[in-house]
Amino acid sequence: MAVYQHNTRILVALDCIIFGFDGESLKLLLIKRNFEPEYGKWSLMGGFLNEGEDLEEAAGRILYNLTGLRNNYLEQLQTFGTVYRDPVERTISVVYYSLVNIADQDVAAIQAHNASWISLDSKPTLIFDHDQMVTVALQRLRYKAALHPIGFELLPSKFTVPQLQKLYEAIYGTQLDRRNFSRKIMATDLLLSTGEKDTNSVTKKGQLYTLNSDRYRKYLDGYYTFLPELAELSGG
Amino acid sequence: MAVYQHNTRILVALDCIIFGFDGESLKLLLIKRNFEPEYGKWSLMGGFLNEGEDLEEAAGRILYNLTGLRNNYLEQLQTFGTVYRDPVERTISVVYYSLVNIADQDVAAIQAHNASWISLDSKPTLIFDHDQMVTVALQRLRYKAALHPIGFELLPSKFTVPQLQKLYEAIYGTQLDRRNFSRKIMATDLLLSTGEKDTNSVTKKGQLYTLNSDRYRKYLDGYYTFLPELAELSGG
DNA sequence: ACAAAAGTGTTTAGTGTACACCCATGT
DNA sequence: ACATGGGTGTACACTAAACACTTTTGT
Missing domain, CATH: 3.90.79.10 (Nucleoside Triphosphate Pyrophosphohydrolase)
Incomplete structure (x- = not known):
């Protein structure tokens, strides 16, 4: 001591x-x-x-x-x-x-x-x-x-792709292209389709997904460019 | 109190x-x-x-x-x-x-x-x-x-491109392609030619460069993929 | 029928990657 | 001359980014 x-x-x-x-x-x-x-x-x-x-x-x-x-x-x-x-x-x-x-x-x-x-x-x-x-x-x-799919932590267990996109837009304060965003996310195989549809949406109802936990853990360890437009987000 | x-x-x-x-x-x-x-x-x-x-x-x-x-x-x-x-x-x-x-x-x-x-x-x-x-x-x-050019902090004020590459290889425990690495680094405009040549090298003497401090500071703030093969370096 | 939001497809430009080749130096 | 290592160029594949179009739902 x-x-x-x-x-x-x-x-x-x-x-x-x-x-x-x-x-x-x-x-x-x-x-x-x-x-x-x-x-x-x-x-x-x-x-x-x-x-x-x-x-x-x-x-x-x-x-x-x-x-x-x-x-x-x-x-x-x-x-x-x-x-x-x-x-x-x-x-x-x-x-x-x-x-x-x-x-x-x-x-x-x-x-x-x-x-x-x-x-x-x-x-x-x-x-x-x-x-x-x-x-x-x-x-x-x-x-x-x-670089990691931690955004999902902020969403309910069932969510639509557009909801996820809104989240990313809120985090970075930018607008993202729907088509490209959706394709990018789908390519990760992180989403599992539930078959259900969003009841809140006013017009067309989006598909509800859940997170594929196994895949999620892999992505947490590794790196993946969820937003390649990194150069823009220097200031903070 | x-x-x-x-x-x-x-x-x-x-x-x-x-x-x-x-x-x-x-x-x-x-x-x-x-x-x-x-x-x-x-x-x-x-x-x-x-x-x-x-x-x-x-x-x-x-x-x-x-x-x-x-x-x-x-x-x-x-x-x-x-x-x-x-x-x-x-x-x-x-x-x-x-x-x-x-x-x-x-x-x-x-x-x-x-x-x-x-x-x-x-x-x-x-x-x-x-x-x-x-x-x-x-x-x-x-x-x-x-994502940031902090590697330079580990090198002497004058260094060659191959020296910089050796450093990156040591940090990541991998081998990098000379040609591609050189082109990547040169594209950043981070290096200023001194006109001098490395005296230590046994055979061909490499060109000595110094760091362009103004550019360096910009790269510290922003993001740049110095190593796109990010996916590989999960384990640590 | 129409508006609004969701989903799918395609084309182009740029970047990453794998090569082949030339140049400089010391033995 | 030759071995070693530094420097430059090119072709191909893949990904990002811009854009058109169709589908679903509520009014």
């Missing part, structure tokens, strides 16, 4: 960037704080790392407390650690980002935390360095979704 | 994965520990985060102490935080990876730390979770180098 004695122990926080998709735009689950510090302002959902708790475990706990969801896509983004990022006390924050299907959420838990889904386009200014965290998370999401 | 009172403060360490290239193979700068804990075993270079010090700053300090180098490519990799990863005391480790030009190193500083450059192929088993850190770092390097 003696060996580490002189070193400073520091508060370790975790913050979660929770992405969702409502069929039209990409959303974040944000909290209107009814607690200190920064009472009344908007922030990401966060918490502190407990003794005897793995980092990943803590991130999962925080996500579960807010949404009632477990086993979602959850990936470490980056750790933020400038000295004065939290004015109360020096705190470093390990940030995770998560992709959830809005339909599965626990509405009561979300209300209890005073949280709401906010469109990325109309995001308010957040406390501390949370805006920066969101910027980095969106960049990472764009990066990953271009 | 009262608001954060009950939360546990934790030791925050930093570990640096330092990549180098000697013209033949990809190397890591590793330390044969002459201090506790794990005296006599191999590890990454590390240290603790000080009060009043940014994370990035601390990583830079650790790198500087070992190599005498500043302003190298240094990027945060990931934070490792399972409970018992350090048997002495609960410690989370923020890991950075760095790309250095071996020729620029401060040999005295490296010897003083009992460090040596070890080929990735003949890497010994490292302490704690350091092997896992290296695995993740290599994956990240492959990922990044395929």
Whole structure:
């Protein structure tokens, strides 16, 4: 024990960037704080790392407390650690980002935390360095979704190809060609036809598909260019 | 201050994965520990985060102490935080990876730390979770180098195209076609001819180039497929 | 019948890849 | 002269991108 004695122990926080998709735009689950510090302002959902708790475990706990969801896509983004990022006390924050299907959420838990889904386009200014965290998370999401099929994590278990396309368009803020997109996705063999049709659509009903889990896992490991127009998405 | 009172403060360490290239193979700068804990075993270079010090700053300090180098490519990799990863005391480790030009190193500083450059192929088993850190770092390097020209960071300021190719081959553990590689790189306009020729080569001397810094910065922001054979490099 | 959205087909341009060939240097 | 390695050119296959057309459904 003696060996580490002189070193400073520091508060370790975790913050979660929770992405969702409502069929039209990409959303974040944000909290209107009814607690200190920064009472009344908007922030990401966060918490502190407990003794005897793995980092990943803590991130999962925080996500579960807010949404009632477990086993979602959850990936470490980056750790933020400038000295004065939290004015109360020096705190470093390990940030995770998560992709959830809005339909599965626990509405009561979300209300209890005073949280709401906010469109990325109309995001308010957040406390501390949370805006920066969101910027980095969106960049990472764009990066990953271009090479791996993680977009599916944001959709319900049954979905149509046009819905998937709308999602990609929301992530990248661009328009995609229907014909080319559909062909590209179909070529991956990631979709399994259910035979059913979308009942929500107003005019022609699209075919509902589910994800082929075996193939999905392979694509997560490997690389595939879901969006070859990568050059455009530098800025973030 | 009262608001954060009950939360546990934790030791925050930093570990640096330092990549180098000697013209033949990809190397890591590793330390044969002459201090506790794990005296006599191999590890990454590390240290603790000080009060009043940014994370990035601390990583830079650790790198500087070992190599005498500043302003190298240094990027945060990931934070490792399972409970018992350090048997002495609960410690989370923020890991950075760095790309250095071996020729620029401060040999005295490296010897003083009992460090040596070890080929990735003949890497010994490292302490704690350091092997896992290296695995993740290599994956990240492959990922990044395929889309951004960060490979240049590992080469001396003047280099030949075949040297650059050898580097890419070392990073990915594959063979590349000379002709196609050369054309691909030339098309980027990243190289500036110096007019000089390599004096080391035994037979024909290759042309020496330097990096076009303006173009380099653009390529760092954007995306470019330096290696389209991405699908192959899943395993890591 | 018509509008709106879903699905399928085709053509063209560009990029990746596999080659064959020439040039420069030291022995 | 010859071996070794650096540099340039060309042909073919494949993929991305632009565009036309048909089908399904609700009003």
